[in-house]
Each structure stands twice: as C-alpha cells, then as structure tokens.
Amino acid sequence: MDEMSGQSDMQRGDFSHRSALTWPGIIEAYRQYLDISPEVEAVTLFEGATPLYRANALSELKEANVWLKYEGANPTGSFKDRGMTLAITKAKEAGSVAVVCASTGNTSAAAAAYAAKASMTCVVLIPNGYIALGKLAQALVYGAKVLQIRGNFDRALEIVRDLGESGVATVVNSINPDRIEGQKTGAFEIVDVLGRAPDYHFMPVGNAGNITAYWRGYRDYCVNSKRSLPLPKMMGFQAAGAAPIVAGRVIEQPETVATAIRIGNPASWAGALEAAESSHGLIGSVTDREILDAYRLLAQRESTFCEPASAASVAGLLKTAIEPGSTVVCVLTGHGLKDPDTAITQIAVPDAVDATYASIARELGLD
Ligand code: F0G
DSSP states (O other), X not given: OOTTTOOOGGGOOSSTTSOGGGOOOHHHHHGGGSSSOTTOXXXXXXXXXXXXEEOHHXXXXXXXXXXXXXXXXXXXXXXXXXXXXXXXXXXXXXXXXXXXXXXXXXXHHHHHHXXXXXXXXXXXXXXXXXXXXXXXXXXHHTTOEEEEESSOHHHHHHHHHHHHHTTSSEEOSTTSHHHHHHHTHHHHHHHXXXXXXXXXXXXXXXXXXXXXXXXXXXXXXXXXXXXXXXOOEEEEEEEGGGOHHHHTSOOSSOOOSOGGGOOSSOTTHHHHHHHHHHTTOEEEEEOHHHHHHHHHHHHHHHOOOBOXXXXXXXXXHHTSXXXXXXXXXXXXXXXXGGOHHHHHHHSOOOOOOOXXXXXXXXXTTOO
C-alpha cells in the first residue's frame, strides 16, 4: 500500500492520481495514445473514468476474480461516448457542420449529445420499432433529426455509407476510424486500475467495433507502449438470433431481445475475428434466455442494472469454462434505464392495491 494515497500498487496507474472531480474526459486523459494533434480542443462531456469493481457473486460462482466495467456511467449512458468525443472533435476540426449515423440506439444518443455540444447538425437513422425507448428519447431531446426507417440496422448503415460518400455529412458510425480509436480507452482504464490486463475480457458483439477497439487498446497500452504486460483472451458474445460471425454468414433477419446488438452484417467483422484469433479467445453466442438470466442476476446479486445487450458479456462468462483463479473483466456497455420496456416485461408489474393499512398488511402477509 502507498501510505500517502491509500492505494495499492494494483490501483496506481496513469489516471488514478486524478480525482473524479478533475477528470478531463478521455481525450485529455490519454491524448498521447490517441490519433489527435496536440493543439486540437476536445469536444467532451467528460466521458470515461467509469467504475471497475469486483463482482462478488460472480467471482464465487466462477471461482475467479470477476470485475465489472460499468460503461452505463458515461454521460449518455453507454460506451459510445468514448468514440463519439473523438469523432465529433475531429469532424469539427475538419470543418464539418453535420454528422450522420445509423444506430440501434446508443450511437444515436451519443452522436446527438456531442453534436449538440459542438453546435453541429445530427441526423440519425434507426430501425422503426426496434429501438429502446430511453435511447429514442435521448436522440430526440438532444435535438437530432431522427428518421425511423422501415428496415433494420444493416439497411440503415448501407444508406448512411451512401450519405457519407455523397459528402453531405460526416459518418460517425464505427466505420469512422476515430470512433474505434476513442473506444480503445476503455482498455487503458482497466489496465490503469488493475495494473495489468485481465486474463479474460468478456464483451457483447454487435457491429463489432467495440471488440476491435478494446483489442487495439490492450495492444497499444500493454505492448506497443513498452509496458510489456500480457494480453487478455478476447471473448466476444453475439445474441444467438443475431450471430453472423459465429454462423460465418450474414443473417438477413436478425432477432433478439437485446435490440442494441440486433445486427446481421457487422461492419467490423474482420476486426472481431482478428481479436478473437490472435488473443486465443473466441466469438460465441448466447440465447435470449441466457441474456435475460444474466440481466436479472446482475441486478439482484451485483446491484448492477445494465441493458440486455450488456448482459451478453456475463451470459457468455456463465457458460464458458475458465481457468480457476483467473482475473476476468466483463464490460457492461449500457445503462439499464435505456430499455425500460424490457425491464418491466421481465418482472411482473404489481396491480394497484387500496391505500389502506389493512390492504398493505394483507399484501405483506401481516394480517
Ligand atoms: N452493447 C450496447 C449497449 C450497444 O449499444 C452496442 C452497439 C453493443 C453492445 C455492441 O457494440 O456494435 O461495437 O459490437 N450499439 C450500436 C448502436 C450498434 O447503434 O448503438 P459493437
């Protein structure tokens, strides 16, 4: 233990000397590791520095040291803020006045928020009827132009690519390399807190940008920066009804309760395969039932409310044999309040009762 700071060596890293009150956002915190020139001013909402904490029930279940990286604590409630701060900062630097993205919801919320901060126009294309209510509310209230298309995410992304090529707006999907570059800072924070990378890194996979980003982050920070630290096994999980990488083919009609990862033709397919193969990890799949079981377990045993797609990481951990005593990180990519509909359809909502002491006592079995 360091007597001055009260921190163990395991906790001391590049950013741990800063208090949460002075955290400057991921660009200022990690500028030397990012593809951005020194003089550019960041468009930031002070994203990053999200909690990483030990999951006691999961650790006991798996006989391992399991940690949760709670990305729901970002300003718009998901990991997308890490990539969006860099994408919008660089779009602004390049003189762009409008941005566009396709989204299952979280990218659109983040794009709308950061575009508003930069006084830019934001257009988002989302699949009609398949976006969680909280995310739709965010994009609308942040002031984006929201277009619900009669088609799925994959179709929306095709149109957005065309819009990007026509030059009307900068695309801020993860096909924009700045997004992946910013998202890799999640790996930096994990290494800063643990003092090393975990043995296993579990995460959900949708469009596959985030697994690509984390793998780049671990390599940059553990190896290329000359820290000479071992790399984790990258364990990515798709929803069984939307698992093109596992199936080895495009899924035309992807389906899952985890609407955030309802994607049949991921843009960063190759990046996900590269991460899994070169780290000796894997890309697997989890059923909707496994996702929802993990979702409830996280809330009830770890007091952690995440959205269904996020729980795919823990669902993956629960079904995977790992070396006992291993250090494991599961990334929880988005906040549970993003998707209130799924939350209340999973738990029986109680009927109203009379507003009397007697009726409450009866409900509680006290009469
Ligand atoms: N978890 C959540 C909560 C997400 O919103 C997403 C992707 C993922 C996991 C998967 O990450 O696509 O990098 O593999 N959401 C995108 C969106 C597609 O439009 O918000 P990925």
